Amino acid sequence: QVQLVESGGGLVQAGGSLRLSCEASGRTSSLYAVGWFRQLPGKERYFVAAINWIAGSTYYADSVEGRFTISRDNAKNTVSLQMSGLKPEDTAVYYCAGGNRGVNYFWAPDYNYWGQGTQVSVSS
Numbered sequence: 338q339v340q341l342v343e344s345g346g347g348l349v350q351a352g353g354s355l356r357l358s359c360e361a362s363g364r365t366s367s368l369y370a371v372g373w374f375r376q377l378p379g380k381e382r383y384f385v386a387a388i389n390w391i392a393g394s395t396y397y398a399d400s401v402e403g404r405f406t407i408s409r410d411n412a413k414n415t416v417s418l419q420m421s422g423l424k425p426e427d428t429a430v431y432y433c434a435g436g437n438r439g440v441n442y443f444w445a446p447d448y449n450y451w452g453q454g455t456q457v458s459v460s461s
Contacts, residue, residue: 339363339450341433346455349423353459357418359433359452369438371416373407374445375429375457382432387442388416396442401427423459430454 345357359371372387386407387396395407404422409415416433434448441447 339365339368339435341435341450341452343431343433343452343455346431346457348458348460351424351459351461353423354419354421355423355457357420357431357433357455357457359416359418361414361416361435365414367437368435370436370440370442371409372434372436372442372448373416373418374432374434375427376432376454377429382445384443384445385431386418420457423457425459425461427457428459429457431457 340362342360343357345355347355349355361368368390370387370389373385374382375385376382384398385401386405388407388409393409397405406419408417432454433452435450436448
């Protein structure tokens with residue numbers, strides 16, 4: 338079992354930056370990928386970004402490409418999401434998710450482990 342804890346959400350003005358962190362604990366050797374998803378009330382979770390835990394390859398949604406950067410620190414079992422150029426439409430609860438080998442990076446139901454979520458609010 339893997340536990341994930343997010344931190345770093347908050348309120349920021351449009352154009353500003355935030356950095357989200359996701360710390361993994363437990364059986365982290367089983368992780369193959371870590372992704373970030375976001376969700377609005379009553380809506381499904383949408384893919385934001387993902388990183389291969391071993392190789393470090395990265396994947397982004399078109400809506401955040403060039404503005405967000407995902408990275409990992411294997412020694413600290415942490416994945417970060419640096420968000421810049423934030424827009425009001427980036428407002429959502431952001432979730433960190435962990436997937437085992439074979440996970441589809443872009444598909445939320447494929448992930449095995451989830452954090453509790455952190456709120457990101459961007460004012461215009």
